[in-house]
Every structure is written in C-alpha cells, then in structure tokens.
Amino acid sequence: MLNRAQQDKVLLSAIWASATITILFLLWVIWHILSNGLSHVTWEFITTSYTRIGESSGIWSMIISTVYMVGLSLSIAAPIGIMTAIYLTEYSKPGSKVVKVIRFCTESLAGIPSIVYGLFGMTFFVTTLGLGFSILAGSLTLSMLILPVIIRTTEEALMAVPVSYREGGYALGASKIYTIWRLILPSAMPGIITSVILSIGRVIGESAPVFLTAGMVTQIPQSVLDSGRTLTVHLYKLTQELFSQSEWDQAYATATILIVLVLVLNMATKIVAARYNKASH
Amino acid sequence: MDNVISTVRTSTLPEKATKKRDWIATGFHLLFLACAMVGVLSVGTIGWFVFHEGLPAFQQAGVAQIIFGQEWLPPALFGIGPMIVASLISTFGAVIIGVPIAILTAVFLAELAPNWMANIVRPAVELLAGIPSVVYGFFGLVIIVPMIETIFNIPAGNTILAGIIVLAIMILPTVITISETSLRALPGTYKEAALALGASQIYTVFKVLIPAARSGIYTGISLGIARAIGETMAIIMVMGNAPAMPGSLLEPARSLTANIAMEMSYATGIHSSALYSTGIVLLVFIVLLNSCLLYMNRKRTY
Amino acid sequence: MNKFNINNLDLFYGETHALKNISLNIPNRQVTALIGPSGCGKSTLLRTLNRMNDLVENVKITGDVHFDGNDIYQDSDVTALRMRVGMVFQKANPFPMSIYENVAFGLKAQGNKSKDEIDAIVEESLRGAALWDEVKDRLNSDAFGLSGGQQQRLCIARAISMEPEVILMDEPTSALDPIATHKIEELMDELRKKFTIVIVTHSMNQAKRIADKTAFFWMGELVEHNDTAELFNNPVDQRTQGYVSGEFG
Ligand SMILES: Nc1ncnc2c1ncn2[C@@H]1O[C@H](COP(=O)(O)OP(=O)(O)O)[C@@H](O)[C@H]1O
Numbered sequence: 001m002l003n004r005a006q007q008d009k010v011l012l013s014a015i016w017a018s019a020t021i022t023i024l025f026l027l028w029v030i031w032h033i034l035s036n037g038l039s040h041v042t043w044e045f046i047t048t049s050y051t052r053i054g055e056s057s058g059i060w061s062m063i064i065s066t067v068y069m070v071g072l073s074l075s076i077a078a079p080i081g082i083m084t085a086i087y088l089t090e091y092s093k094p095g096s097k098v099v100k101v102i103r104f105c106t107e108s109l110a111g112i113p114s115i116v117y118g119l120f121g122m123t124f125f126v127t128t129l130g131l132g133f134s135i136l137a138g139s140l141t142l143s144m145l146i147l148p149v150i151i152r153t154t155e156e157a158l159m160a161v162p163v164s165y166r167e168g169g170y171a172l173g174a175s176k177i178y179t180i181w182r183l184i185l186p187s188a189m190p191g192i193i194t195s196v197i198l199s200i201g202r203v204i205g206e207s208a209p210v211f212l213t214a215g216m217v218t219q220i221p222q223s224v225l226d227s228g229r230t231l232t233v234h235l236y237k238l239t240q241e242l243f244s245q246s247e248w249d250q251a252y253a254t255a256t257i258l259i260v261l262v263l264v265l266n267m268a269t270k271i272v273a274a275r276y277n278k279a280s281h
Numbered sequence: 282m283d284n285v286i287s288t289v290r291t292s293t294l295p296e297k298a299t300k301k302r303d304w305i306a307t308g309f310h311l312l313f314l315a316c317a318m319v320g321v322l323s324v325g326t327i328g329w330f331v332f333h334e335g336l337p338a339f340q341q342a343g344v345a346q347i348i349f350g351q352e353w354l355p356p357a358l359f360g361i362g363p364m365i366v367a368s369l370i371s372t373f374g375a376v377i378i379g380v381p382i383a384i385l386t387a388v389f390l391a392e393l394a395p396n397w398m399a400n401i402v403r404p405a406v407e408l409l410a411g412i413p414s415v416v417y418g419f420f421g422l423v424i425i426v427p428m429i430e431t432i433f434n435i436p437a438g439n440t441i442l443a444g445i446i447v448l449a450i451m452i453l454p455t456v457i458t459i460s461e462t463s464l465r466a467l468p469g470t471y472k473e474a475a476l477a478l479g480a481s482q483i484y485t486v487f488k489v490l491i492p493a494a495r496s497g498i499y500t501g502i503s504l505g506i507a508r509a510i511g512e513t514m515a516i517i518m519v520m521g522n523a524p525a526m527p528g529s530l531l532e533p534a535r536s537l538t539a540n541i542a543m544e545m546s547y548a549t550g551i552h553s554s555a556l557y558s559t560g561i562v563l564l565v566f567i568v569l570l571n572s573c574l575l576y577m578n579r580k581r582t583y
Numbered sequence: 584m585n586k587f588n589i590n591n592l593d594l595f596y597g598e599t600h601a602l603k604n605i606s607l608n609i610p611n612r613q614v615t616a617l618i619g620p621s622g623c624g625k626s627t628l629l630r631t632l633n634r635m636n637d638l639v640e641n642v643k644i645t646g647d648v649h650f651d652g653n654d655i656y657q658d659s660d661v662t663a664l665r666m667r668v669g670m671v672f673q674k675a676n677p678f679p680m681s682i683y684e685n686v687a688f689g690l691k692a693q694g695n696k697s698k699d700e701i702d703a704i705v706e707e708s709l710r711g712a713a714l715w716d717e718v719k720d721r722l723n724s725d726a727f728g729l730s731g732g733q734q735q736r737l738c739i740a741r742a743i744s745m746e747p748e749v750i751l752m753d754e755p756t757s758a759l760d761p762i763a764t765h766k767i768e769e770l771m772d773e774l775r776k777k778f779t780i781v782i783v784t785h786s787m788n789q790a791k792r793i794a795d796k797t798a799f800f801w802m803g804e805l806v807e808h809n810d811t812a813e814l815f816n817n818p819v820d821q822r823t824q825g826y827v828s829g830e831f832g
C-alpha cells in the first residue's frame with residue numbers, strides 16, 4: 001500500500017501526464033495540418049473554381065456555397081431563436097407548462113445527432129417538399145440544428161440584463177416591446193452576437209447533414225435552389241481519393257482554411273467578450 | 282389649478298390610441314410565442330418522420346431481426362447488430378481513454394496550472410472544440426491509420442482502434458471545458474476548508490473538489506459520449522465501414538451513423554426505412570444516455 | 584387636495600401578507616415620507632402607486648388606490664399611469680447608453696415628439712435635476728461614466744422628462760455619500776414646488792429635513808401618519824415612539 005504522500009505523488013504525475021498528452025495532441029493536430037497546408041493556401045487556390053478532371057482545383061465555389069449556407073441558415077434560425085428567447089425570458093411565466101414544453105423541445109433538439117437531421121432533411125426538405133438537393137434544403141436543415149444554440153445563448157444573455165433596466169423602462173411608461181427593442185436587446189447584444197458566431201462555427205463545421213441535403217455539386221450555386229458543396233464536404237470528398245500529390249496538397253490546404261476559420265471565429269467571440277467587459281467595467 | 286393640469290394630462294392618450302397599442306402588444310406577444318413554437322414543431326416533425334419512416338422496416342423484419350441481426354444486405358436483410366456493437370465499442374473505448382485524461386486536464390487547468398499557462402491552454406482547447414469533425418477524420422486518416430498499420434503490422438489501419446483514438450481526441454475539448462467550468466464554479470470556501478484541515482492539495486482535489494463538481498463533470502462526460510456516438514464523418518474516414526461484426530479492435534467496422542450517411546443518398550423504399558430504423562436506434566441510445574444523466578444528477582444534490 | 588387616496592389596501596406576495604389594510608391620503612405638491620423598519624412594506628406600497636407590482640408574479644391586491652379620483656387598478660392603462668407617476672429607484676439605474684439618450688428614452692418611447700422638442704426637454708430636465716452644468720459638455724458620453732450621485736440625479740432627470748405629476752423615490756440616497764445626499768435633498772426642495780413626491784427613506788433625519796408628512800409602517804401596517812414634526816415630536820403609538828427614539832429599527 002502506498003501512503004498518502006506517495007498516492008499524492010502518483011496522482012500529481014497523472015494530472016501532469018494528462019495535461020501533457022492533451023496539449024501534445026492539440027499541438028500535433030494543429031501543427032500537422034498547418035505545416036502541410038499553409039504553403040498550399042495560395043491566392044489561386046482560394047479564387048479559382050474546381051473541376052473534376054483537375055485542370056483547375058481551387059475552392060472558390062466551396063467558399064461561396066459555405067457563405068450561402070451560413071448566411072441563409074442564420075437568417076432563418078437567428079430571428080426565430082432570438083424571438084423564442086425573448087418569449088421565454090420576457091413573456092412567459094417561469095415554470096409554466098408552455099415554458100416546460102418549449103424547454104424540453106429545444107433541449108431535445110440539441111440532443112439529436114446531426115446525422116439524424118440529415119436523414120430528416122433529406123426526406124422532408126429534399127423529397128417531400130421537393131426542394132431537391134439545394135442550398136435551401138441544407139440551410140433549413142442546419143437552421144433546425146443551430147436553433148437550440150441560439151436560443152440558449154440568447155436566453156442567457158437576456159437573463160443577464162439587470163432587472164433594474166426593465167423596471168426603469170417600464171417606470172417611464174415605455175411599452176414592453178419598446179423596452180425590449182431599445183433597452184433589453186441592445187444590452188444583451190454581446191451575448192446575442194456570440195450566439196451567432198457560435199452558430200456560424202456550427203454551420204461551417206457540419207458535414208454529414210449538409211451533403212445529405214445540399215448535395216456535393218462543385219459549381220457556384222446560382223440560386224438557393226441549386227446544390228452546392230461546402231468546405232467540409234469538399235475536404236471529405238478529397239480524402240476519398242488521395243492519389244496524386246496535388247490531391248494531398250488540396251486536402252491539407254482545405255483543412256488549413258477550416259482551422260483558420262475556426263480560429264478567426266474564436267477570436268471574434270473573445271473580442272466581443274472583451275469589448276463587453278470593458279463597456280460594463 | 283392642479284385640477285386643470287390633471288385634466289389636460291389625462292387626455293393625452295385617447296381611448297383609440299390605447300386600443301391600438303394593446304393590439305400591437307398582443308401582436309408581438311403572439312409573434313414571439315409563434316417563434317417559440319417553431320422548436321416544438323421541429324422536434325415533433327423530426328420525431329414523427331423518423332418513426333413513421335422507420336416503422337416499415339421494423340414491421341417487415343421485426344425488431345429482433347434488426348437489432349440482433351448480423352447481416353446487412355438490403356433490401357433483404359437489415360441486421361444492424363454489428364453497427365450497434367461498433368458504435369458502442371468505439372464510444373466506450375473513446376470514453377475509457379478520453380474521459381480520465383480530460384478530467385485530469387480540467388483539474389490541471391482549474392487548480393494546478395499557473396495562470397499564464399492556463400490562459401494559453403484554455404483557448405487552445407476551445408479552438409479544438411470548434412474544429413470540424415472532417416478535419417479530425419483527415420488527421421486520423423493520415424496519421425493514426427498508418428500508425429496502426431505500422432505498429433500492429435496489418436494491411437489496413439482503418440479499424441475500430443483508429444475510430445476509438447480519433448473519438449477520444451474529439452471528446453477531450455468537450456469534457457475538459459465543461460469539467461473545468463464546474464470546478465471553477467465551486468465556492469472557494471470548499472478548498473479553504475479542506476486545506477485548513479491539513480489536507481494536501483491533491484487530496485482536496487480528489488476528495489472534495491471533484492465530488493463537489495460531480496454533476497457538472499457528469500454533464501461534460503455525457504456530452505462527450507453524445508458527441509462520440511453521434512459522430513459521423515470522422516468515423517467514416519477512419520473506421521473502414523465494413524458492415525460485418527468485428528472480431529477485434531483491429532478490424533474495420535461500421536457505426537450506426539456511418540450506415541446512415543453512406544447509404545442514405547441512394548437508398549429507396551424499405552432500404553431507406555431500414556436506415557431510419559438505424560436512426561431510431563441511435564436516438565434510443567441518446568435518450569438512454571440523457572436519462573442516465575438525469576438520474577445521476579438527481580440522486581443527490583448539494 | 585389629495586393626489587392619491589389609498590383605501591383599505593391589502594397586498595399579498597403569494598402567502599406573504601405584505602400590506603395590511605392601508606388607508607392613506609397623499610397630499611398634492613407635498614413631500615410624503617414613508618418610514619419604518621426594513622421589510623415593513625414601504626417599497627411595496629410605493630410600487631402599488633405606479634403599479635410596478637404588476638411585474639411581480641403572484642401578487643394579489645384588494646382595496647383601491649385613487650389617483651386624482653380615478654381608481655388606478657380599474658383603469659387598464661398602466662402606461663399612461665406610469666407616465667404621470669415617475670419613479671426613482673434605490674440604486675441608480677441609468678441605462679447603458681449616453682446621458683442624452685437616458686433622458687430622452689421615455690420621450691422617444693412615447694414617440695410623438697420632434698428632435699428639437701426632445702432636445703429642449705432633455706436640457707430642461709437635466710436643469711431640473713441640477714445636473715445640466717455638470718454634463719452639458721458631454722451629453723453623448725456614457726452614463727456609467729458619471730459618479731453615483733450624478734447617476735441618481737440623471738435618473739431623476741429621466742423621470743421628470745416625462746413631466747409627471749408625481750415622483751416616487753425609493754431610498755434614493757441610501758447608496759450615496761453625504762455630499763451627494765445633500766445635493767439630492769437640495770434638489771428635492773426645488774422639485775416639491777412642481778411635483779408631488781413620495782419618498783421611502785430609512786433615515787429619520789432625512790424625513791425630518793425634507794418631508795411635509797410622514798407615515799410610519801410596521802410589519803405591513805400603517806401605524807401612524809401625520810405632519811412630520813408632529814409625528815417625530817409627539818408620536819401617539821408606542822411603536823412609533825420606539826422607532827423614532829431609535830429603540831428599534
Ligand atoms: N417580489 C416579492 N416577492 C415576494 N415577497 C416580497 C417581494 N417584495 C417584497 N416582498 C416581501 O414583502 C415584505 C415587504 O417588503 P418591502 O416592501 O420591500 O419592504 P421595505 O421596502 O419596507 O423594506 C417583506 O416581507 C418582503 O420579504
């Protein structure tokens with residue numbers, strides 16, 4: 001049997017070892033991708049489109065598809081999510097039946113694996129509603145997927161707005177909707193922006209529900225009813241056929257771009273948080 | 282004179298304006314309520330669709346045939362037993378490896394790491410949480426898979442083991458972030474009290490802090506498990522996807538999620554229904570997982 | 584001439600009986616102070632006057648409150664009531680916006696005033712709250728940059744921008760230092776000429792300095808109500824005597 005001090009030593013080394021393993025893996029993943037990919041992220045790679053036979057192998061059309069997907073999903077989910085959060089924090093009676101049902105449903109929504117969204121989206125949006133494999137079908141599917149993120153984060157932001165603001169607004173005879181619009185939402189704005197940034201990350205990162213609903217066509221979508229291939233789906237397709245050096249380079253470069261995007265989004269949330277903290281001391 | 286002022290003031294808002302304002306208020310109330318119902322409706326629709334579409338396969342082949350069946354040969358046989366096993370084993374393996382490392386790393390960040398170090402590592406962990414799963418799959422494909430080939434001297438490294446390792450890496454950030462948050466949320470008095478009794482720092486961490494933060498840690502673990510069992514692309518990319526019962530960790534296997542993703546785009550009729558029933562099984566696991574979490578976190582609360 | 588007539592008012596927060604059969608008249612253009620030990624229902628009574636208690640769950644109110652002769656709990660127009668009955672809170676609660684926008688908030692919410700009118704009222708209100716000279720050069724800077732006393736005067740300016748007839752104040756100086764308190768008390772001496780003021784205060788000296796009438800509450804009951812000097816010098820009830828002599832509270 002080890003005595004107390006020896007046990008402490010063993011546990012302490014386990015902690016240090018675990019932290020080291022975590023950090024090493026982090027560095028390894030990021031370093032491996034970036035070191036192999038950065039040099040292939042050229043202006044040409046970013047701005048040319050992609051053809052299967054390989055005379056041109058840029059990712060411009062995937063960038064456009066990704067941007068469409070992000071823009072459309074958010075313009076569907078953000079208003080609905082934010083207004084749901086407003087309903088939950090400003091209108092409903094806490095603990096009432098309606099609230100319980102809504103909470104339960106949004107939490108369930110958050111728990112559904114994304115592949116099931118893909119399954120559903122493909123049957124419902126693509127086939128039943130007849131949208132075909134399209135940016136629209138993909139965005140509708142993804143907007144359901146990010147809805148819980150937006151609701152929860154916005155709700156937290158709204159709940160953090162001091163009651164004294166609401167009291168102050170109402171005491172001036174301002175209507176509820178005016179107080180919400182002009183006082184409560186602006187005060188909660190940093191949190192709402194954060195929820196939007198988190199959702200952008202989610203949309204960029206998803207792949208399975210995307211190719212099941214938006215397809216994988218490598219052309220620039222001309223309308224929301226066209227199919228499109230997002231960056232993650234593109235990386236997946238590339239890894240299915242890693243034969244020539246050029247294909248390896250493309251895969252690394254695409255992965256690099258994805259990591260850089262995530263990095264930028266993470267920094268954006270940090271900047272929003274820092275701004276906010278400064279504003280409220 | 283006072284009366285005069287009052288009379289003038291009372292009439293600033295004529296009856297009509299009040300009515301109109303009430304209408305607007307009601308309108309907005311209904312708008313917000315309607316939006317809140319979208320989430321409810323979504324869950325309802327998804328649930329209804331999944332079960333409605335999955336039912337025919339269960340009816341045709343029978344629940345036992347699907348869940349315990351060993352053969353996946355659509356449109357004749359729909360046994361997803363191997364995939365259930367693959368999903369469970371890969372998730373279980375990832376948890377066995379990933380969770381202890383994650384919790385200890387969380388302890389490191391919350392209690393032991395000097396501030397400057399925690400301030401570098403924490404954002405890095407958050408970054409890792411946001412990296413798309415295809416990037417992990419790619420990393421697994423180019424690093425882990427060949428490594429397994431070399432170490433175990435097998436022809437193809439796309440195995441359950443590769444899946445386990447990639448999933449273990451992927452659940453690290455989830456479990457670390459949530460566990461660290463709940464450790465940090467503990468009142469400082471716990472630690473002070475334990476240290477004041479002469480307990481060592483390590484003893485305090487393991488006997489006081491981790492138990493006290495238990496419900497948060499459970500939540501982190503269950504989110505990690507949910508991420509592992511729901512993961513699709515990374516698994517497809519590294520696990521080989523053979524729809525047969527794996528004999529060891531060094532054989533390829535197909536997870537429930539991979540089954541759906543790989544065949545959905547061309548499946549029709551009863552085949553498509555069988556993919557839905559795969560989805561149902563996946564959802565059942567998620568529900569079980571969340572019930573477990575609820576149970577564990579309800580049992581005793583501080 | 585009374586601004587408010589409160590008759591047989593009872594208020595429950597769920598099971599808590601916070602106000603017990605209160606009948607009280609609040610005279611026009613005078614300062615009425617509500618005093619009493621903490622938890623006795625002063626704030627609750629104050630908040631029945633502009634129906635701020637409507638925002639709390641599970642409140643039950645019986646009896647009636649007449650404002651200029653109209654029962655405010657019968658008339659459904661809370662917004663109009665709150666425009667006529669302004670409120671200043673215990674802790675200054677400026678909004679997270681500029682000084683100007685703070686004062687203009689209520690006017691803009693009303694939505695029927697031009698920019699020039701609003702500009703004029705903002706200046707007038709800030710002057711009325713004795714803040715104009717201190718802030719006139721930085722109207723567009725953040726309200727949180729003001730000192731605590733200035734913030735509270737900003738909230739007073741915000742309240743008087745609506746040209747209310749009554750201003751309710753809930754311990755407006757309890758979070759302020761003596762100098763800032765003194766400034767606000769001076770200001771109240773000006774305000775009493777134009778407004779009816781109801782102030783909750785925990786400081787008996789403050790009540791003596793500023794109030795025309797004082798009402799003493801104890802555990803949800805109105806124990807005694809009189810001219811301020813009378814109430815402090817010749818209290819009738821034992822409990823009032825005890826409180827004003829500093830025996831408890
Ligand atoms: N929102 C509320 N919900 C439930 N009880 C309340 C609420 N506000 C006040 N009370 C209770 O009502 C009583 C009177 O409170 P209050 O009017 O705030 O007292 P005072 O302002 O005199 O200190 C107290 O017992 C208090 O606990």
Ligand SMILES: [Mg+2]
Binds near residue numbers: 625626783
């Ligand atoms: Mg009070």
